[in-house]
Amino acid sequence: MNRTLLALALAGFALSAHAQTVVRIGHAGPLTGPLAHIGKDGENGARLALEDANAKGTKIAGQPVKFELVSEDDQADPRTATTVAQRLSDLGVKGVVGHTTSGASIPASRIYEQAGIPMITPSSTNPKLTQQGYKGIFRVIANDLQQGAAMAKYAGQTLQAKKVAVIDDRSAYGQGLADAFIDSVKKQGAEVVGREFTTDKATDFTAILTKIKGKQPDALFFGGMDAQAAPMLRQMKQLGMNARFLGGDGACTAEMIKLAGDAMSAETYCTQAGIPMATMPGGAKFNARYKERFKTDVQLYAPYSYDATMAFVEAMKAANSTEPSKYLPALQKLTMPGITGEIAFDKNGDIREGGVTMYRFRNGKWEALN
Structure with missing residues (x-):
């Protein structure tokens, strides 16, 4: 290859790389303190989802996109959560997976709603979160x-x-x-x-x-x-x-x-x-992949965080846009198979089919009773 052709090839490569749109997805949860193991679990689930989306070469409106996770530590504290929510909004994230706790999610949700950024919590279960009348607040877990x-x-x-x-x-x-x-x-x-x-x-x-x-x-x-x-x-x-x-x-x-x-x-x-990991539609495979990727066991919410993150990706693909105002209607109408079950939301943003499982401690572990 002569120098001219090489220069053209390199220019084409640079142009192609430049054309790839970077889409930032936020994650918020406690990454320090006594609940750090739960917050990190959720962060890992979101990270694995975006890695999967990138590995598939996701395109939106015909353009290749690269998803990036922007994760913030809210310390499971309501005040810190609002600061984190404002920071993620200022950074221009296109959606937020979180927060982990209801005490953080409820005050943060007001900021996301005002900024027009959808939020999907994988773990906040207080009913008040989705009773505020907000259009862009969702949860993928029973309340x-x-x-x-x-x-x-x-x-x-x-x-x-x-x-x-x-x-x-x-x-x-x-x-x-x-x-x-x-x-x-x-x-x-x-x-x-x-x-x-x-x-x-x-x-x-x-x-x-x-x-x-x-x-x-x-x-x-x-x-x-x-x-x-x-x-x-x-x-x-x-x-x-x-x-x-x-x-x-x-x-x-x-x-x-x-x-x-x-x-x-x-x-x-x-x-x-939700249902036990072993009986989730994609639970066993997810558990094995998670352990291989992060060298630790799933704590609790990682599969829900994965599904919440993928809900953003699928809604963007359906709407052919990464802009929240354009993909939000698709997110509201979304129906997709997830790791934890079917992901579809009711008019309030609650998961339509959120099961609950009883557990009892036996033989050194939690065993499902139903």
């Missing part, structure tokens, strides 16, 4: 009303619990889940003998548990995350409490088992939005 009702039904009908105590961490997630559980468990004929509150930073629950112990509940329900649920369970054991321990998806993690240690027993239960 607290469904989780609370499932645990309450199991506690009342299967465990035959007559007296229950409830603790929540006062976060939007924990309080919402606890409220939903109480509303439903009362319908099962159980008596709520105590309602106590803590924070999502606390580690000492001795005073609260001692107060509850005197009321001799059959079960204790905690609305919060594994970072509090695990020490709470250990302290229940130290106090000689025999109440069954019930939690939501925030406590339904591998980290919960690790942190709680020998306090875990066959009387420890949790709910998880």
